[in-house]
Amino acid sequence: MHKRILSTIEGFFFCWYDRSSGNVCIEGDIELYKYLVVIGIIFVVILLICIGFVFWLNSASPAYVSKKLTNKNMQSSIVFIENGEKRLAIDSEKLMPLASTVKIVVAIEYAFQIEEDKLDPDELIKLSELEVYYIPNLDGGAHEAWLEYVKEKDLNKDDCVSLREVARGMIAFSSNANTEYMMEKLGIENIEKRMQDLGIVKHTSLYYFTSSLFIPYELKKREHPDVAMEEAKSKIIQEMRMMEEEDWIHLANFIHEELKNNPDYKLNANITEWWDTDIDRIFSETFISSTTSEYARIMKMINDKKFPTIAQEELEYVLGIMMENEANQEWLNRAGKKGGSTQYILTDALFAEDKEGNKYELAIFFNDLKWYEAYKLMKSLNEFELKLLTDKSFREELIEKDF
Numbered sequence: 001m002h003k004r005i006l007s008t009i010e011g012f013f014f015c016w017y018d019r020s021s022g023n024v025c026i027e028g029d030i031e032l033y034k035y036l037v038v039i040g041i042i043f044v045v046i047l048l049i050c051i052g053f054v055f056w057l058n059s060a061s062p063a064y065v066s067k068k069l070t071n072k073n074m075q076s077s078i079v080f081i082e083n084g085e086k087r088l089a090i091d092s093e094k095l096m097p098l099a100s101t102v103k104i105v106v107a108i109e110y111a112f113q114i115e116e117d118k119l120d121p122d123e124l125i126k127l128s129e130l131e132v133y134y135i136p137n138l139d140g141g142a143h144e145a146w147l148e149y150v151k152e153k154d155l156n157k158d159d160c161v162s163l164r165e166v167a168r169g170m171i172a173f174s175s176n177a178n179t180e181y182m183m184e185k186l187g188i189e190n191i192e193k194r195m196q197d198l199g200i201v202k203h204t205s206l207y208y209f210t211s212s213l214f215i216p217y218e219l220k221k222r223e224h225p226d227v228a229m230e231e232a233k234s235k236i237i238q239e240m241r242m243m244e245e246e247d248w249i250h251l252a253n254f255i256h257e258e259l260k261n262n263p264d265y266k267l268n269a270n271i272t273e274w275w276d277t278d279i280d281r282i283f284s285e286t287f288i289s290s291t292t293s294e295y296a297r298i299m300k301m302i303n304d305k306k307f308p309t310i311a312q313e314e315l316e317y318v319l320g321i322m323m324e325n326e327a328n329q330e331w332l333n334r335a336g337k338k339g340g341s342t343q344y345i346l347t348d349a350l351f352a353e354d355k356e357g358n359k360y361e362l363a364i365f366f367n368d369l370k371w372y373e374a375y376k377l378m379k380s381l382n383e384f385e386l387k388l389l390t391d392k393s394f395r396e397e398l399i400e401k402d403f
Contacts, residue, residue: 057376064376065384066398068366075367079296080388080399083359087399089293095202096365097287099340100174101347102209104298105200106182107318107338108307109191110167115311121167124160125181132259133180133210137272146173164317171338172321180210184256200298203290207249209283211256215240216279217269218251229274240282248286277343284344284367292363295349299361302336303351331355331390339381344369346377352389360389 069076069090077096080088113119127147134143146169150156155165163185170178183191188206195203216229216236223239224232243251258265302319305312319336322328328335337350349363362385366377387394 057372058379060380060383061376062380062384062387062394064380066401068373068377069364069398070401076365077292078364079292079362081296081300081359081361082395084300086296087395092293092296093202093291095204095289095291096347096367097284097289097345098295098365099284099287099342099345099347100176100179101295101338101340101349101365102206102288102290103170103174103179103340104295104319104338104349105191105195105203105206106179106186107167107171107315108198108298108311109186109194110182111307111311111314111318112194113186113190114314115308119163119185121162121164121314123163124157125163125166127156127159127161130166130175130177130181132177132263134177135210135213135266135271138213138275139174139176142173143169143175143177146175146178149173164314167314168318168321171318174338174340176210180208180256180259183208184260198298198301200290200294202294204288205245205249206288207252208256209252209288211259212248212252213275213283214255214259214265214269214271215248215251216274217271218255233274233276233278237278237282240286280343284342287342287345292365295363296361299349299351299363303334303353303359303361333357341374341378343371343374346374346381348381348385350385354389362388 068074069078075096077091077094078088079086079092110119114121130143150161150165150169155161161169166178167182169175170182183206188208192206195201216233219236219239220227220229220232224235255265301307302312302315307315316334316336319338320334322335322337323332331354333353333355335350335352337348339346339348341347344367346366346369347364350361352360354360364381364385366374369377388398389395
């Protein structure tokens with residue numbers, strides 16, 4: 001067949017070239033040529049569509065974020081506060097999974113324990129103590145990026161870094177390993193008590209969410225010891241869906257201790273061999289949840305400097321790496337933010353005060369996203385936030401929409 005096509009193409013071009021000599025292309029060759037031309041056109045059209053889709057997917061579009069917020073079929077929520085006035089609120093009391101945005105409450109407890117002289121921000125922490133909680137290929141390269149930053153800024157002192165930089169790595173780089181370490185050092189019960197003291201009530205229980213990633217492995221060991229993980233996976237997913245919150249937390253606590261004390265646990269679990277999108281979806285669905293109302297209020301407390309002096313300074317340092325950007329320094333006095341994402345979730349919370357003294361707080365959550373929606377929103381969210389804070393006409397147009 002390949003020879004037939006090649007010889008036909010060759011014959012056609014030879015015939016075209018030698019037409020003056022009287023050579024005539026047979027009808028079958030012409031038909032095949034037409035067929036090949038049609039295939040070529042279809043291929044080019046599909047290629048152009050693919051190129052166009054990739055270009056669209058990778059281009060930032062504040063309008064796309066606005067569109068998704070106004071789509072009543074989307075699981076989305078936003079609270080936007082300008083100079084103390086709540087200007088925009090969509091499904092602001094709806095519980096939605098937080099992803100890494102939950103790390104804000106961990107940072108708050110860290111700042112308060114520094115204020116209360118329970119912790120020393122300059123305490124040196126061995127990198128090896130963080131490494132036990134690091135799970136390669138499941139944090140989007142966050143921990144490795146933080147380690148590179150530590151090296152670049154010469155913050156590594158004999159394979160140790162300060163507690164302050166561990167906390168900042170948790171927020172600025174979203175290191176899950178750092179978060180797991182900080183949650184243990186601070187005490188989950190202390191973090192939750194602080195949340196209660198601050199009036200943060202619409203919030204599900206905290207747990208070691210990095211450790212919880214190994215729950216499928218533990219269920220496999222306990223409930224299906226003689227069955228291969230791939231074969232047992234559907235049953236394990238069903239069991240996870242039916243687990244009570246108390247059992248989930250208990251198992252996460254157990255795994256946390258295993259990671260800390262058993263160097264072979266991660267190796268034996270071999271998580272990258274069985275982790276897939278179905279399991280990732282379960283963790284997205286069951287993740288620690290809260291509302292945009294609560295997190296916008298947290299951001300407002302920080303922006304209004306409601307915390308004691310030392311706690312406020314520590315918190316703004318940990319949250320405020322964006323102020324190292326010279327472009328932000330040109331129009332902002334202070335700012336800080338923390339976002340989070342999975343394949344199905346995108347969340348963010350921020351505070352900012354511009355050079356004119358205007359104060360803004362924002363919390364925005366999306367859930368149950370398709371892969372391309374999550375990708376496009378991640379590409380667009382920063383531009384959306386920038387436009388919301390700096391472009392009055394864009395801001396007013398969004399606020400005036402009929403939600």
